[in-house]
Amino acid sequence: HKTREQFINRMDRLVLGRKKIDMDLLDELEEVLITSDLGVRTTQLLLEKVADKIKRQELKDPQKLRDQLREEITRILSVESSAWDPRSARPFVIMIIGVNGVGKTTTIGKLAHQFKSEGLKVMLVAADTFRAAAVEQLSLWGERVNVPVVKQKSGSDPSAVAFDAMDAAVSRGMDIVLLDTAGRMHTKVNLMEELKKVQRVVNRKDPSAPHEILLVLDASTGQNALSQARLFKEEIGVTGLILTKLDGTAKGGIIVAISDELQLPVRYIGIGESLDDLRPFDPEEFTRALF
Amino acid sequence: MFDNLSDKFQRIFKNLRGQGKLTEENIREALREVRMALLEADVHYKVAKDFVTGIAERAVGQEVMTSLTPGQQVIKIVNEALTDLMGGQSEPLRLIGKPPVCLLMVGLQGSGKTTTTAKLARKLVQEHRKPCLVPADVYRPAAIEQLVTLAGQINLPVYPSTVRQKPEEIAREAQGYAREHNCDTLIVDTAGRLHIDTELMGELGRLKEILQPAEILLVADAMTGQDAVQVASAFHETLGLSGVILTKLDGDARGGAALSIRAVTRCPIKFIGLGEKLDALEVFHPDRMSSRILGMGDVLSMIEKA
Numbered sequence: 001h002k003t004r005e006q007f008i009n010r011m012d013r014l015v016l017g018r019k020k021i022d023m024d025l026l027d028e029l030e031e032v033l034i035t036s037d038l039g040v041r042t043t044q045l046l047l048e049k050v051a052d053k054i055k056r057q058e059l060k061d062p063q064k065l066r067d068q069l070r071e072e073i074t075r076i077l078s079v080e081s082s083a084w085d086p087r088s089a090r091p092f093v094i095m096i097i098g099v100n101g102v103g104k105t106t107t108i109g110k111l112a113h114q115f116k117s118e119g120l121k122v123m124l125v126a127a128d129t130f131r132a133a134a135v136e137q138l139s140l141w142g143e144r145v146n147v148p149v150v151k152q153k154s155g156s157d158p159s160a161v162a163f164d165a166m167d168a169a170v171s172r173g174m175d176i177v178l179l180d181t182a183g184r185m186h187t188k189v190n191l192m193e194e195l196k197k198v199q200r201v202v203n204r205k206d207p208s209a210p211h212e213i214l215l216v217l218d219a220s221t222g223q224n225a226l227s228q229a230r231l232f233k234e235e236i237g238v239t240g241l242i243l244t245k246l247d248g249t250a251k252g253g254i255i256v257a258i259s260d261e262l263q264l265p266v267r268y269i270g271i272g273e274s275l276d277d278l279r280p281f282d283p284e285e286f287t288r289a290l291f
Numbered sequence: 292m293f294d295n296l297s298d299k300f301q302r303i304f305k306n307l308r309g310q311g312k313l314t315e316e317n318i319r320e321a322l323r324e325v326r327m328a329l330l331e332a333d334v335h336y337k338v339a340k341d342f343v344t345g346i347a348e349r350a351v352g353q354e355v356m357t358s359l360t361p362g363q364q365v366i367k368i369v370n371e372a373l374t375d376l377m378g379g380q381s382e383p384l385r386l387i388g389k390p391p392v393c394l395l396m397v398g399l400q401g402s403g404k405t406t407t408t409a410k411l412a413r414k415l416v417q418e419h420r421k422p423c424l425v426p427a428d429v430y431r432p433a434a435i436e437q438l439v440t441l442a443g444q445i446n447l448p449v450y451p452s453t454v455r456q457k458p459e460e461i462a463r464e465a466q467g468y469a470r471e472h473n474c475d476t477l478i479v480d481t482a483g484r485l486h487i488d489t490e491l492m493g494e495l496g497r498l499k500e501i502l503q504p505a506e507i508l509l510v511a512d513a514m515t516g517q518d519a520v521q522v523a524s525a526f527h528e529t530l531g532l533s534g535v536i537l538t539k540l541d542g543d544a545r546g547g548a549a550l551s552i553r554a555v556t557r558c559p560i561k562f563i564g565l566g567e568k569l570d571a572l573e574v575f576h577p578d579r580m581s582s583r584i585l586g587m588g589d590v591l592s593m594i595e596k597a
């Protein structure tokens with residue numbers, strides 16, 4: 001994005017004008033990787049991969065080193081997965097989950113806008129009945145995008161909302177159902193159980209649903225995002241990721257470790273608070289923006 | 292798969308046990324591991340580096356207390372240094388000045404400002420103050436309703452903002468509103484914003500001018516990674532923060548951001564958020580945070596007795 005166009009990125013600056021690969025360069029490289037939130041383990045893994053080649057004198061040129069690291073990261077991020085095909089079922093039910101405040105509700109607004117502009121009939125479901133004014137927030141997004149919102153009053157059972165919504169979606173001929181859920185810590189057992197119940201209700205209505213369970217991660221989150229992804233995947237069964245808030249200065253490097261370990265594809269990235277601040281994830285572009 | 296920080300420290304220090312004296316040689320490996328462990332806890336790269344250098348200086352040549360093994364001695368040093376870095380003691384709010392005294396809540400999107408605004412109000416009521424809540428987020432959908440709902444849960448007055456107002460206007464009028472309602476404290480909730488958004492950072496500057504707040508509190512997510520340093524220093528440069536509140540410590544984040552933010556702003560962390568409910572706010576204790584990061588309750592209490 002803008003940062004890439006306006007400035008030479010950190011990695012380029014690092015290798016520019018350097019004639020050879022030395023300890024200094026590797027140290028600085030380590031700093032760049034760590035400060036992008038790749039984490040100690042992934043950083044070591046990446047550097048070990050090139051260290052051998054450097055030792056054997058197969059890799060001497062700093063610019064080649066940069067290219068190799070980029071290639072390797074892009075490869076890790078290019079997780080193989082089933083195709084993203086919202087037209088493969090009707091209604092296609094997408095459940096949005098994640099810890100508190102990462103951008104779930106906003107992302108639903110953006111996704112709804114995108115689907116709608118593709119000519120699909122979209123319905124939003126306010127299954128966050130817990131957080132103050134969460135229902136109102138989703139309703140306002142519904143108004144903005146001009147799509148219906150299924151809701152009950154605050155404090156009601158989220159699985160009851162999901163139950164009603166599944167019926168409503170079928171009877172109203174919806175193509176897409178976007179289900180908003182309350183933010184919750186992945187470590188809170190009772191709240192994870194509540195989420196499973198919502199999932200079960202949806203599944204009972206349509207055995208092929210939910211068709212996608214997207215975990216929303218905040219790009220400014222550090223190593224904890226890995227723990228989030230692990231536990232949500234284990235407990236709920238995540239099918240893909242959305243990385244929000246990439247319009248800030250955080251790089252979201254933890255996604256490399258997550259891709260490597262959990263093989264979850266990143267479906268979209270969020271780059272702002274407006275309707276059209278959603279982009280498909282491009283591993284190569286992401287890697288370049290990383291450093 | 293990943294050791295947690297405490298396991299790691301425990302393992303490191305076990306290796307040091309049985310050696311009579313701390314020397315540069317016998318702590319080198321340990322310090323390397325300490326640095327790695329801090330990085331895994333999301334402490335900023337440079338902060339971790341400086342911390343480890345500081346530890347080395349403190350440790351080498353130190354006499355080992357007779358009641359402690361060298362390993363325990365190093366734990367003691369690391370723990371003390373961590374506690375020092377985070378400010379030593381807990382610091383209360385400073386609500387001085389002509390009433391209504393104002394607290395301005397700022398931070399990135401979704402960090403927990405609105406929730407923490409209500410939590411703080413609840414705390415102040417317990418201290419026999421009369422707070423008035425001020426929703427000054429006119430951007431995020433239903434932000435005002437969110438604060439109004441939370442205020443309703445604790446029966447507190449809210450300045451009736453509308454999204455057609457400018458935050459500056461809200462700030463100006465809320466002061467009069469508070470006086471009319473006999474409130475002695477204003478807690479102003481602002482919209483989440485990026486530290487690089489010059490326009491919105493400018494708005495915060497203007498709010499500060501108007502409100503002359505006694506406290507400007509950065510609300511930061513405890514799960515924040517390396518970016519915490521950039522965020523905190525940018526907010527601090529623009530506004531001159533008086534304190535920090537660290538939220539979402541009820542998860543399993545190791546909270547290295549606490550160290551990073553403290554190191555770059557020198558601002559005290561005043562409270563921590565431990566849940567979504569309004570009673571889930573606690574005073575920040577640097578020593579507890581340090582042992583939370585170290586995770587060695589048993590060993591630490593043994594050292595304290597020594």
Ligand SMILES: Nc1nc2c(ncn2[C@@H]2O[C@H](COP(=O)(O)OP(=O)(O)OP(=O)(O)O)[C@@H](O)[C@H]2O)c(=O)[nH]1
Binds near residue numbers: 098103106107246485
């Ligand atoms: N800068 C930026 N802000 C974002 C982005 N996505 C969401 N936000 C903001 O982040 C804040 C939280 O977003 P929400 O959509 O309410 O997050 P949530 O996950 O639904 O939160 P809870 O339901 O409370 O758990 C809001 O202020 C959003 O405007 C993004 O891509 N970039």
Ligand SMILES: Nc1nc2c(ncn2[C@@H]2O[C@H](COP(=O)(O)OP(=O)(O)OP(=O)(O)O)[C@@H](O)[C@H]2O)c(=O)[nH]1
Binds near residue numbers: 402482566
């Ligand atoms: N688990 C947990 N959740 C918290 C804590 N503090 C706030 N939250 C949740 O985090 C989410 C975001 O909180 P908000 O208070 O809306 O955050 P904000 O900074 O006002 O967000 P914006 O106004 O959109 O920038 C909500 O789901 C809160 O319930 C905490 O200490 N622990």
Ligand SMILES: [Mg+2]
Binds near residue numbers: 104105106128134
């Ligand atoms: Mg939400």
Ligand SMILES: [Mg+2]
Binds near residue numbers: 404405406434482483
């Ligand atoms: Mg808010």
